[in-house]
Amino acid sequence: xxxxxxxxxxxxxNFKSPSQRRQRLGLFFVLPAVIFTLVFFIIPLLITxxxxxxxxxxxxxxxxxxxxxxxxxxxxxxxxxxxxxxxKYTIIVTPxxxxxxxxxxxxxxxxxxxxxxxxxxxxxPVVIGLGASSLLWVWLLNDRVGIFNRMxxxxxxxxxxxxxxxxxxxAMITIVISIVWKTAGFAMILLLTxxxxxxxxxxxxxMVDGAGFWAQLRFITLPLLRRTFALTLVISVIGSYLAxxxxxIMTRGGPFNQTITVVYWIYNNSFAYFKMGYGSAxxxxxxxxxxxxxxxxxxLLRGEPDI
Amino acid sequence: xxxxxxxxSSILLIAAFMLSACGPKATPTExxxxxxxxxxxxxxxxxxxxxxxxxxxxxxxxxxxxxSLVAAWNASHKNQIExxxxxxxxxxxxxxxxxxxxxxPDIIAIDLVYMPAFNAADQMTDITDMAKALxxxxxxxxxxxxxxxxxxxIYALPFSAEASxxxxxxxxxxxxxxxxxxxxxxxxxxxxxxKKITAxxxxxYGFYFSGGCAGCNAFTMLPLIWASGGDVLSAxxxxxxxxxxxVKATLEFYKKMWDEQLIPEGAKVDNGSDFFNAFQTNKIGxxxxxxxxxxxxxxxxxxxxxxxxxxxxxxxGTSSFAGGDEIGIPKGSKYVNEAFEFITWLYSEDVQLELYxxxxxxxxxxxxxxxxxxxxxxxxxxVANEMAVGRTPYSxxxxxxxxxxxxxxxxxxQEAIFGGEVDKAINTAQENYTKILSxx
Numbered sequence: 001x002x003x004x005x006x007x008x009x010x011x012x013x014n015f016k017s018p019s020q021r022r023q024r025l026g027l028f029f030v031l032p033a034v035i036f037t038l039v040f041f042i043i044p045l046l047i048t049x050x051x052x053x054x055x056x057x058x059x060x061x062x063x064x065x066x067x068x069x070x071x072x073x074x075x076x077x078x079x080x081x082x083x084x085x086x087x088k089y090t091i092i093v094t095p096x097x098x099x100x101x102x103x104x105x106x107x108x109x110x111x112x113x114x115x116x117x118x119x120x121x122x123x124x125p126v127v128i129g130l131g132a133s134s135l136l137w138v139w140l141l142n143d144r145v146g147i148f149n150r151m152x153x154x155x156x157x158x159x160x161x162x163x164x165x166x167x168x169x170x171a172m173i174t175i176v177i178s179i180v181w182k183t184a185g186f187a188m189i190l191l192l193t194x195x196x197x198x199x200x201x202x203x204x205x206x207m208v209d210g211a212g213f214w215a216q217l218r219f220i221t222l223p224l225l226r227r228t229f230a231l232t233l234v235i236s237v238i239g240s241y242l243a244x245x246x247x248x249i250m251t252r253g254g255p256f257n258q259t260i261t262v263v264y265w266i267y268n269n270s271f272a273y274f275k276m277g278y279g280s281a282x283x284x285x286x287x288x289x290x291x292x293x294x295x296x297x298x299x300l301l302r303g304e305p306d307i
Numbered sequence: 308x309x310x311x312x313x314x315x316s317s318i319l320l321i322a323a324f325m326l327s328a329c330g331p332k333a334t335p336t337e338x339x340x341x342x343x344x345x346x347x348x349x350x351x352x353x354x355x356x357x358x359x360x361x362x363x364x365x366x367x368x369x370x371x372x373x374x375s376l377v378a379a380w381n382a383s384h385k386n387q388i389e390x391x392x393x394x395x396x397x398x399x400x401x402x403x404x405x406x407x408x409x410x411x412p413d414i415i416a417i418d419l420v421y422m423p424a425f426n427a428a429d430q431m432t433d434i435t436d437m438a439k440a441l442x443x444x445x446x447x448x449x450x451x452x453x454x455x456x457x458x459x460x461i462y463a464l465p466f467s468a469e470a471s472x473x474x475x476x477x478x479x480x481x482x483x484x485x486x487x488x489x490x491x492x493x494x495x496x497x498x499x500x501x502k503k504i505t506a507x508x509x510x511x512y513g514f515y516f517s518g519g520c521a522g523c524n525a526f527t528m529l530p531l532i533w534a535s536g537g538d539v540l541s542a543x544x545x546x547x548x549x550x551x552x553x554v555k556a557t558l559e560f561y562k563k564m565w566d567e568q569l570i571p572e573g574a575k576v577d578n579g580s581d582f583f584n585a586f587q588t589n590k591i592g593x594x595x596x597x598x599x600x601x602x603x604x605x606x607x608x609x610x611x612x613x614x615x616x617x618x619x620x621x622x623x624g625t626s627s628f629a630g631g632d633e634i635g636i637p638k639g640s641k642y643v644n645e646a647f648e649f650i651t652w653l654y655s656e657d658v659q660l661e662l663y664x665x666x667x668x669x670x671x672x673x674x675x676x677x678x679x680x681x682x683x684x685x686x687x688x689x690v691a692n693e694m695a696v697g698r699t700p701y702s703x704x705x706x707x708x709x710x711x712x713x714x715x716x717x718x719x720x721q722e723a724i725f726g727g728e729v730d731k732a733i734n735t736a737q738e739n740y741t742k743i744l745s746x747x
Contacts, residue, residue, distance in 0.1 A: 028314060058400075058407060256722060268711070
């Protein structure tokens with residue numbers, strides 16, 4: 001009886017030990033995310049890579065052409081000029097987003113009453129779609145019926161309505177403003193979580209040592225935010241490189257085709273010129289650029305600061 | 308134990324949720340049946356075949372016409388049609404994707420300039436025999452038939468007709484001291500009239516065009532080039548002829564009006580959404596437009612006094628871009644005969660007069676153009692006549708050549724008219740056109 005009893009107990013233990021149960025449980029909880037990533041990212045990525053080796057028109061039959069799409073890419077002037085424009089745009093918009101997001105994060109980190117109202121208000125533009133936001137700005141900026149021109153004229157700051165999206169510099173400024181308005185809230189939340197993870201005791205110890213506001217910022221907040229900063233930066237840069245909606249809707253790539261981003265060019269090739277194979281090759285190239293960029297950022301911002 | 312049930316049910320819920328997301332795409336807009344009539348009235352004869360539902364896609368430019376036609380059909384026929392309206396700028400991409408995914412609709416109504424590309428890619432059902440069997444086949448709009456023909460086979464038939472014309476504001480003409488019954492008949496007259504109207508001030512401008520809309524300007528500027536004896540493509544549509552002096556003259560004509568501020572500044576960035584709205588503010592003297600303008604004015608702004616005239620050439624002569632939609636049956640449709648029944652019904656005299664002409668839509672049968680409704684509205688007669696003699700470029704690359712916002716046509720217009728570099732713009736466009744035409 002003792003043998004049977006022990007055997008039974010062993011059986012039960014082997015199948016249901018707490019750590020094994022946790023592992024299996026963990027597997028089940030991750031499964032939806034794994035399936036999601038597989039179906040919506042990994043598999044489409046492999047299909048895109050496959051398509052990039054073909055001449056694949058949207059309507060009609062496709063033919064295998066090996067790396068010819070990639071070879072043609074090097075002489076595609078518009079692709080390189082789009083890549084350069086997208087890089088310029090990212091360089092301009094990223095600091096704007098970050099500086100604003102950092103200031104906002106510090107503000108909403110203050111232990112005030114009603115601060116969550118501000119947090120929500122700053123985050124709200126993030127949740128409206130980028131397409132809807134771009135359309136909104138198109139009409140706000142319109143020279144005949146737009147509010148901005150009306151306000152500026154009433155304030156006597158301009159005499160005639162300005163066609164904001166008709167000049168390359170004005171268009172860039174307005175698009176950057178609209179994007180900062182829309183996305184700063186998200187970066188703010190990410191930075192906020194990082195800030196809230198810093199123990200209050202560090203600040204108190206610093207105050208005892210005589211550190212003022214700027215010293216605390218420089219020696220405690222910024223170094224300890226490094227990981228969060230890296231994450232936010234990578235996400236923001238990727239997002240800016242993938243910019244499409246605002247340029248498609250607000251400037252249609254103009255004036256004079258100067259605001260065509262990389263994704264806009266991919267869209268044109270795939271869905272306007274029906275060259276899905278070439279569009280796929282461009283997408284793979286963009287992926288490579290983003291992987292390299294993200295790797296570089298994570299490398300530069302690596303390491304745990306010692307405090 | 309409860310934990311396990313909880314976990315299992317959570318997983319099931321999540322799985323079900325994800326699978327439901329892979330379901331069929333957005334449902335098409337429901338077409339309201341005519342008031343007081345049952346949506347599924349069967350035909351009088353004892354027809355024992357089951358009723359089928361056909362899917363139809365149409366671009367939004369024709370929305371009002373399509374919905375009224377389908378509602379009338381659904382109210383009087385056993386077979387039903389479910390129509391989906393798609394924004395014009397997205398139509399080709401959506402259709403191509405649907406065909407590639409094996410989910411093409413049974414009927415499509417599409418801009419006729421895209422027919423050659425669709426036919427070359429073998430996307431449409433051959434309806435040559437059925438088409439030629441129609442008794443009034445030779446009365447159907449010639450441009451539509453030509454665009455729908457590929458290698459001597461017919462793949463679509465006319466659905467809606469359009470032609471570009473010049474519309475002018477008679478009350479502004481009167482205010483500027485011009486004869487409201489005398490439309491400009493050459494470019495110099497347009498220029499002089501525009502100057503006088505802009506001189507009225509108060510936000511009035513003599514002329515308008517959508518500076519950022521490729522297709523709109525193909526519709527309204529190509530006729531100016533044609534009427535002046537030139538063209539952007541050779542007669543067989545295989546070579547680019549942008550270096551033709553008529554092209555340069557047209558660009559310089561627009562540039563002159565732009566430089567002298569006879570056109571509102573916002574025109575530069577208008578991507579087409581203001582293509583006709585501008586005229587409806589009652590502050591624009593003249594602009595190139597189509598038949599859709601007339602029905603829009605009658606419905607929304609009956610107070611605006613307008614006149615319609617053919618688009619003139621530099622020194623006289625007239626021309627027009629014959630446009631509109633074709634109706635065809637994509638390959639793979641299971642209901643070819645039923646779809647063709649709908650097409651045949653569209654051409655019946657009753658439908659052409661009561662649903663088209665009465666609502667200020669051009670009939671696609673040239674033998675029905677002179678009818679009692681158009682006698683009361685002679686502007687429609689002008690447009691209809693222009694359509695019968697209008698021209699339409701035929702190219703499998705029509706999208707890239709004329710409709711692409713970032714393509715050579717639109718870039719040339721912007722660089723020449725707004726950028727002031729006419730010769731450079733023309734040369735660049737000529738190079739790019741040649742490149743596009745040389746690609747398979």
